[in-house]
Amino acid sequence: MRKKIVAGNWKMNLLFEEALKLASDLNGWIADNLPEAEVIIAPSAIYLQTILENIDEQYLKVASQDVSAYESGAYTGDISAKQLDSIGLDFSLVGHSERREYQKEDDDLLAKKLQQLFQNQLYPIFCVGEKLEEREANQHFEVIERQILNVLKQQAPENLSKLIIAYEPVWAIGTGKTATPAQAQEVHAHIRKVIETHFGSELAISTPILYGGSVNASNAEELFSQPDIDGGLVGGASLKLEDFTQIILAAK
Numbered sequence: 001m002r003k004k005i006v007a008g009n010w011k012m013n014l015l016f017e018e019a020l021k022l023a024s025d026l027n028g029w030i031a032d033n034l035p036e037a038e039v040i041i042a043p044s045a046i047y048l049q050t051i052l053e054n055i056d057e058q059y060l061k062v063a064s065q066d067v068s069a070y071e072s073g074a075y076t077g078d079i080s081a082k083q084l085d086s087i088g089l090d091f092s093l094v095g096h097s098e099r100r101e102y103q104k105e106d107d108d109l110l111a112k113k114l115q116q117l118f119q120n121q122l123y124p125i126f127c128v129g130e131k132l133e134e135r136e137a138n139q140h141f142e143v144i145e146r147q148i149l150n151v152l153k154q155q156a157p158e159n160l161s162k163l164i165i166a167y168e169p170v171w172a173i174g175t176g177k178t179a180t181p182a183q184a185q186e187v188h189a190h191i192r193k194v195i196e197t198h199f200g201s202e203l204a205i206s207t208p209i210l211y212g213g214s215v216n217a218s219n220a221e222e223l224f225s226q227p228d229i230d231g232g233l234v235g236g237a238s239l240k241l242e243d244f245t246q247i248i249l250a251a252k
């Protein structure tokens with residue numbers, strides 16, 4: 001059985017004290033309630049180390065929101081997978097649609113980022129998802145298939161067992177417009193099929209696929225109960241302890 005995962009992407013929100021308090025409160029709540037789901041938070045990079053020092057990774061895991069495509073050297077502003085590993089980090093988001101859109105990240109760059117993470121034994125949470133116009137043109141299956149194959153075909157197959165995928169339809173992010181459980185399930189099943197066809201059934205069965213896009217305390221349970229939805233990648237609702245903990249409890 002795949003473990004349920006609930007990840008909170010804090011994006012460019014919260015000041016230092018707020019981030020530290022939310023992480024500590026969340027860690028305490030998990031220690032008290034021992035939810036079934038594995039919980040991961042992705043704070044801004046400047047807070048990662050302090051947060052790691054103030055939580056217990058037995059309860060709460062921490063991810064970077066991004067990683068460099070390069071190994072080391074003259075890449076001003078970048079943070080390498082090796083540097084993330086050196087502070088004890090185990091996870092990183094890659095290919096979030098906001099980075100694809102605003103930083104113009106393309107599949108080849110994302111493939112290099114995954115390679116860097118794998119080389120340093122980090123787990124990528126690799127984000128895919130179609131834009132509104134692609135969904136309206138009924139191209140969402142092929143867009144997602146292309147996003148997955150262009151990046152995963154450039155990886156050493158033995159590394160793919162560390163992969164976590166997040167399906168985040170761009171039109172559902174921050175809009176309050178969630179994919180229906182049936183719409184999300186249909187895409188998740190398709191992603192699993194694509195993995196099975198190209199990388200084998202063992203990987204298809206074991207890869208966690210999270211749903212992201214306006215997940216909240218009211219819709220999480222129905223989304224997470226779909227057979228191919230293994231939890232969520234939560235934006236806005238992960239910034240409020242009461243909402244995020246409700247979402248965590250919905251993953252069982």
Ligand SMILES: O=C(CO)COP(=O)(O)O
Nearest residue numbers: 009173174213214235236
């Ligand atoms: O982008 C997201 C998580 O990575 C989703 O954001 P929202 O939950 O705010 O829609």
